[in-house]
């Protein structure tokens with residue numbers, strides 16, 4: 001239905017368009033024709049001049065040379081103009097072959113032969129036909145043998161007794177030799193041609209792979225950009241649409257990457273089934289882009305994109321499960337929305353981000369609504385409204401007992417979901433932004449409240465990350481206590497994870513705030529131990545109950561004895577100071593076993609569990625319990 005609404009005639013150029021082998025063979029043939037034409041036009045006058053200097057030039061030679069030059073000129077012109085190269089080259093070469101034999105028989109008839117004539121009729125035709133196709137060479141082999149035999153016969157008739165047994169033997173030997181020579185050249189040409197064909201096919205396959213996304217078979221970013229550049233040069237109007245899948249990450253997390261791959265493949269094949277999609281590409285991750293060929297505009301185009309959206313968001317059956325993903329589409333037309341390709345892409349991208357941020361499915365670029373965003377769109381601008389909209393969500397990562405591997409608590413981490421930006425910022429990108437905007441505490445209340453409200457983690461030990469700026473608010477601990485009280489949570493189940501940066505500025509007031517939290521029963525943990533400048537002195541200066549040894553230590557452990565010694569010493573130091581010691585970044589069972597032997601109390605890392613959005617964790621934890 002979509003196709004009926006949107007497109008007049010279907011065009012399907014979904015794959016990159018590497019040069020066909022035929023194109024490349026034609027180019028090779030053209031180069032060969034150029035060489036034959038130019039070399040011939042040089043050689044023929046040279047030979048004629050040489051013969052003249054020995055006084056051997058007859059009128060036949062002159063006429064034949066003139067005919068040769070005409071033929072060679074025609075071959076060269078065809079090659080330069082790239083017109084009918086194959087037919088002109090092959091028929092020209094056969095013509096040269098015919099001219100040569102006419103001259104040879106003519107001279108024989110006129111008694112102008114000499115001792116070299118026989119050698120010439122054996123070798124010159126082979127030389128003339130070297131550039132011919134192997135099939136033509138094979139066809140000419142018996143002709144050449146017959147002509148040599150006839151030549152030998154006439155030659156003997158002119159200069160000796162024809163029909164003698166000696167002549168018949170010699171003539172036949174020459175004829176057979178000549179035919180064999182042609183056949184050998186034909187075989188060599190066949191070998192050369194088939195090797196070239198194989199090479200070209202291999203090169204084409206390499207080119208295809210380099211421009212194709214291996215998972216979906218769509219173009220990759222580079223090939224897509226090449227196609228768009230080609231459209232810009234040839235088309236007056238086309239539409240570029242950016243597509244970004246919604247809820248893709250949770251789907252991947254919940255069902256695994258195989259499910260994610262299946263979704264991408266299915267969406268891609270649905271895209272490919274739409275006639276009028278001139279180019280379709282996977283730009284990376286869950287981002288796709290298409291170029292549409294359309295004569296529609298305005299409301300009709302909107303309607304057509306709406307049905308494309310409906311088609312792509314249909315449920316997907318996979319492995320007995322029903323998977324559901326959303327797609328946000330933004331599109332722009334080169335004729336209406338942008339003068340240049342980069343602006344067109346930016347316009348489609350901006351429209352897509354608006355569609356995603358407002359969860360409206362699809363949006364066409366609008367100068368009024370997207371114009372400002374086109375220039376100023378950035379995480380800084382988006383963050384405040386995203387937080388207000390509830391797009392910043394809590395993720396939780398389990399922390400386990402190092403000996404029993406039982407979950408002893410969860411760390412709360414922030415995630416920016418439903419982000420309308422091209423790339424969803426990671427915590428390491430948006431936490432500094434939140435800090436600049438003075439919104440870190442807002443963020444903490446939001447994510448902590450989400451966790452406490454959700455119920456299934458309320459009774460667990462919970463850890464939150466606290467940046468130095470957050471402690472600057474004089475009512476920080478009071479606000480935190482109020483929130484915990486409102487949700488009926490014991491402050492003793494809370495851990496505040498701080499970094500040594502709290503000691504870099506305003507250390508007295510920060511320490512006072514931490515002491516207050518501690519008095520209320522909370523645990524204070526020094527996070528990322530070992531990554532700062534003065535981790536050791538922090539153990540003395542800050543009121544601490546726990547140390548979290550940074551993941552870089554466990555990840556380097558095993559690479560050398562020295563790394564292991566550092567990890568062991570850090571753990572022992574924490575033990576001796578009576579601090580609970582948690583090692584981060586545990587990605588394998590072996591690492592977990594090792595840090596246990598070194599004396600760690602707790603472990604955290606992908607092996608124990610990856611951070612998972614709270615809203616997705618409910619199911620998981622239910623399954624685990």
Ligand code: C2E
Pocket residue numbers: 397412413414426427428431440443444447465466467497527528551584585586587604605606607611
């Ligand atoms: P962090 O406190 O050290 O949190 C642990 C980080 O390491 C998380 O990155 C987590 O995804 C990652 N991680 C956990 N286990 C493993 C592992 O086994 N291997 C590897 N390679 N990585 C692992 P994430 O979530 O990107 O957070 C980065 C940092 O951002 C956090 O480091 C924390 O300092 C900060 N952060 C995150 N959310 C908040 C927040 O709400 N408020 C504040 N103030 N800071 C936050």
Ligand code: CA
Pocket residue numbers: 411465497527
């Ligand atoms: Ca942390």
Ligand code: CA
Pocket residue numbers: 527528548550551584
């Ligand atoms: Ca950490």
